[in-house]
Amino acid sequence: MKKIKLYKMPSASETIKTEIVCANDTNPMGLLQGGRLVEWMDIAAAVCAQTHAEKICVTACINKVDFFHPAHIGDIITIRANITRAFNTSMEIVVEAFGREVTNKQKYSVGKAYFIFVAIDENKQATSVHALNPSTQKQRDQFQKALQRKELSEKNKLIYS
Template sequence: MKKTEDSNVILTEIVFPNDTNPIGILHGGKLIQWMDTASAICSQLHSNKICVTASIDNVVFKKPILLGDIVTIKAKVTRAFNTSMEIFVEVLSKKIDDNTPLVTNTAYFTFVALDKDGKPSPIQELIPSNDIEKEEYERALLRRERRKDDIYHKKK
């Protein structure tokens, strides 16, 4: 059994010209790559196994991230199931001359742990430690049910 804090990940990046569209906004695909990297590390710290991305839902782009911004990507496990786990990712962005970070993006990633043959492999349970973590833990089950209901998830 593990706690959320055992696998929390904080990744920091800066937006370079190569990462933006023609009006200086960070490309969505680049941001998702950073979010995927942070959540992959998080899932592997929780499971101590190689993990792959199974799904990404509810990627929200609340505010644009601009050229030169400092971007912090935070990833934490909300719940571990049998071989899969849900990771919540929150992105904060700030200007170099402003100390107040803004929450710009959020998303839920599902990762599956694999064994040496590349097959889904059982993982440790997550024990939520405070009220916010307990609420996320409960809601993760509902989100999992919704995902399972998706036609493309059902299709083999």
């Protein structure tokens, strides 16, 4: 019997994770360490990917990690993960982190990264995921660019080998 492909909306898997920068997340100057932020981003991205795929997913690659503004001890960090495109077994998830001081509503941009997650089956082999149905113009732009980034990443493999 032929399997019917299920299309899901990006909004169905949008994931928000909130943290407070504590002493053990910081360097000696009280600034959030990059590795800790990436760890938080990875968790938000994993929840997003697994919600879309409805399967266990693993991080295959983290692309273009940018840190824009330092976050200080006590600041509240909000991390937003959105799926940009589902390929065959892999998905691209864009993750953005924003910070704010407790006493100030003004948000600042802490960082952004693109994650590739792969859905795996019970034998830990890559397995297919639902297709994505982008609905807004921003989602359609990201959907298009995700394919370009995948193609670029394939080419870059040779440079990093």
